[in-house]
Amino acid sequence: MDIDICIVAFSQSACLAQAGAANEVELIMPELEAVYRQVGISNAQDVDFVCSGSCDYLQGAAFAFVSGVDALGAVPPIQESHVEMDAAWALYEAVLKIRMGHAESALVYGFSKSSPGELPIVLSQQLDPYYLAPQWIDSISLAALQARLMLDRGIIELSDMAAVVASSRRCAIENKKAQLSGQFSVSDLLKEPEYVSPLRRADCSPISDGASAMIICTKSKAEEWNVPFARLVGIDHRIETHNLGMRDLTTSHSTRLVAEALSIHSDSLDIAELYAPFSHQQLILEKSLELRPETDINPSGGVLAGNLMMASGLSRVGEVFDRIVDGKASRGLAHATSGPCLQHNLLAILERG
Amino acid sequence: MGELAAVVGIGQTKYASRRGDVSIAGLVREAAGNALEDADLGFKDIDAVVIGKAPDMFEGVVMPEIYLTDALGANGKPMLRVHTAGSVGGSTALVAASHVQSGTFRRVLTVTFEKQSESNAMWALSSPQPFSVHLNAGAGGYFAPIIREYIRRSNAPSDIGIMVAVKDRLHGARNPLSHLNLPNISHQEVEDSMMLWDPIRFLEACPSSDGACAMIIANEELVSESPKPPAWILGGAMRSEPTIYAGRDEVNPRAGRDCAKEVYAQAGISNPRRQFDCAEVYVPFSWYEPMWLENLGFADQGEGWRLTLDGATSLDEGGDIPWNCSGGVLSSNPIGASGMIRFAEAARQVRGDADQHQVENAQLALGHAYGGGAQFFSMWVVGARKP
Structure with a gap:
């Protein structure tokens, strides 16, 4: 745990409403090339470990990640693993690998094409397969239920939600990758x-296709590569009950638990990139994290400006990294989520090297 | 290697073609409950949960950790879902171990499962993809030509596969959890069974099973809190290579050789046949025993079949290096769990806790899993003695 882990490279594709005939490998490869270039290596053979995040149901085939391996040039064979989760959790697995001394560097990537299917319906199959999934309750309806609870309880107003969207759209003007x-x-x-x-439609993140990639390493490796880096000083996650009726949907208990475990010190955060697929969820997260007004929230526009399923969580970390190495921030928080109504949440703290 | 870690609890379900008495949640809870009981612990003693299974399309539950949170007592804890094809059971165990070996957690629960009776694996593995060759053959059809090539290269007698099928079922008959219970299986019966994918006959293929396997992995400090002997994790490695590339040896994949080399180096193994007391190796089709004997360095190239022929891998024949004493994948195959069962059964052996299929005084054992087009490998070495 005393190993200093650094982020040294990040790249994300543009969020496309429809990537057309480009397949997943074609979405991944430019991002891999970009992160290799940033640290001056030539391929996945030059890192010690590779971990990716993807979802078979978005590709419509079992073993979606296998084609991802084709993008790596895994000859000779490599140390590689995969999570059927957002790539932020692939980052988590890679961090454990470095902490245990099995790797000094790792490549992490996530990808999906959400456009060929009906994402909200696909996500309904995340629900309890006996009692909930047969009802095909889509992810937007569940989020609407959550927003309705907040409005009815007077926790937020419709205008608060619209303000989140307005801010996302405004920030995204500066983000060339935004949709x-x-x-x-x-x-x-x-x-x-x-x-x-x-x-409203604008309260929901759009359907996007694309990929993102990141390279992390030990501090000594970052110095050897002689590249700017941000220190990943903490990363942790918590899941909570699947029974929506058993949790208070107007708050995020699991996010609070991670924030406590990491001691995030919200008073010293310059920026926070939050994975809030729906506008009201950003308000839940801001409150659960006790973010201060001085913290710049979602300077990239967040996922309301473009939501790369399985990569958006990793991209939140990457957006914070980019701003730290650009000198625009010295300490930032990144958040990733999974499951209906913010069931599972991950936080990462990044600091200037 | 990071911090020391050991398996302190193992729990499995009864394997069967249909476990209609439990839901998916009930199935994983049964394995987790058995593991906790084995370790004399409760869910409150667990810091994080790591689950694994084969593709979501099998049961049709997308990212099932989301639904299984409650069943596995994970509320308020970190929960991770690993998916690395057929090797997933092994990879999940290694990722769970890394939670402890990294010093991040003190004690974790790891569970893998498959409920094939609520699944259609053949369908899930056969969905056509744009611009890709559509095999529509399932796993047996994929591996059959590779096996034929092995037979051609090695000049192995044609009934080696039959001998493996009989041997593993006789081992399985010793294991009350085994899906197949065939104590009277004969060479003739296997030979007479239907040819599915030449040279793989019906009885030379693994069954489709429902089942789950769980382990509790603890750090050095907490090992003594569980009453039974621990299985110390002495090494762990994963390797991946693409499904197809120019010059790829599909019979003796380099990823498997490299993975074995690394895990042996970690555990100080220079002569696997002599040093290991037993091995649990992923053999879903009979002929993969001689093929993996060579790939894993238990025999020279082209010579693996001789070990099978001589009974070296048979517990019943008093072989010097028994493989798959639990009955192996040929006796029980809940796909996503099959790799972890290998890892767990290796651990049971060195804990001296394998009942009727115990190898006497087993000190050192190999657990092995593979997946995809024999391109993803995960392995661990466990030992009775603390390193």
């Missing part, structure tokens, strides 16, 4: 029709 951006006022957004009440 949705622009200047919108709260009143403009509220004029849009409801989609799944009380959510």
Whole structure:
């Protein structure tokens, strides 16, 4: 645990509403090339460990990650693993590998094409297969239920949700990889029709195709590569009950647990990149993390501006990394989520090297 | 190697073609409960949960850790889902071990499962992909030509596969958890069974099983809190290579050789046949025993079949290096769990806790799993003695 782990490279594709005929390998390879270039290596043979995150159901085939391995040039064979989760959890697995001394460096990537399927319906099959999944309750409906609870209890107003969207769109103007951006006022957004009440389309992250990749390593390796880095000073995650009726959906207990475990010191965070697929969920996270007004939240626009399933969590870490090495921030928080209504949450703290 | 870690609890379900008495959650809970009982612990003593299974499309539950949180007592804890093809049971054990070996956690629960009766593996493995060759053959059809090539290269007698099928079922008959219980299986019966994918006959193939396997892995400090002897993790390694590349040896894949080399180096193994007391190796089709005997360095190239022929891998014949004393994948195959069962059965042997299929005084054992087109490998070495 005393090993200093650093992030040395990150790249994300543009969030595309539809990547067309490009397959997953074609989405991954440019990002891998980009991170190799950033540290001056030539391929996956030059790192000690590789871990990826993807979801077979988005590709419509068992073993989606196997084609990912084809993108790596794994000849001779490599040390490689995969999580059927957002690649932020692949990052977690890679961190454990470095901490135990089995690797000095690791490549992490996540990818998906959500456009060929119906993502909200696909995600309904994450639910209890006997009692909930047969009802095909889609992810947007569950999020709408959560937003309705918050509105009914007076925790938030519709205008708070619209303000989150307006901020996301505005920040995304600076983000060349974003799918949705622009200047919108709260009143403009509220004029849009409801989609799944009380959510408007703009309250929901868009369907996006793409990939992201990252390289992490020990501090000595970062110095050997002689590249700018951000220190990954903490990473942890917690899951909570699957029974939606058993948890208070208006808050995020698991996020609080991770924040406590990591001692995130929210008063010293310059930025926070939160994986909130729905506008009201950003408000839940801000509150659960006790973020201060001085913290710049989702300067990239967050996932409301483009949501690469299985990569968005890793990208949140990458967005913080980019701003730290650019000197725009010295300490930042990244968040990733999985499951309906923020069931599973991961936090990472990054600091200037 | 990181910090020391050991297996302090093992729990398995009864394997069967259909466990209609339990849900998926009930199945994993049964294995987890058995492991906790074996370790004399409760869910409160667990810091994190690591689960694994084969593709989600088998049972049709997307990212099942989300649904299984409650069944595995993971609420408020970290939970990770590993998926590395057929090797997943082994990889999951290694990822769980890394939770402890990294010094991040003191004690973790790891569980793998498959409920094939609620699944359609043949369908899930056969969905056509754009711009890819559509095999529609399942695993047997994929491996049959590779086996034929092994037979051609090695000049092995044609009934070596039959001998493995009989041997592993006789081992399985000693194991009350085994799916297949065939104490009277004969050479003739296997030979007479239907040819599925030449040269693989029906009885030379693994069954489709429901089942789950769980282990508790603890750090050095907490090992003594569980009453039974621990199985110390002396080495662990994974290797992957692409399904297809120019010059790839599919019969004797380099990823398997490299993985074995690394795990042996970690555990100080220079002569696997002599140093190991037994091995639990992923043999889903009979002929993979002689093939893996060579790939894992228990025999020279082209000579693996001689060990099978001489009874060296048979517990019943008093062989010097019994393989798959539990009955192996040929006797029980809940796919996602099959690799972890190998790892767990290796650990049972060195804990002296393998009942009727115990190898006398086993001190050192290998657990092995492979997956994909024989391209993903995970292995560990466990020992009775603390390193």
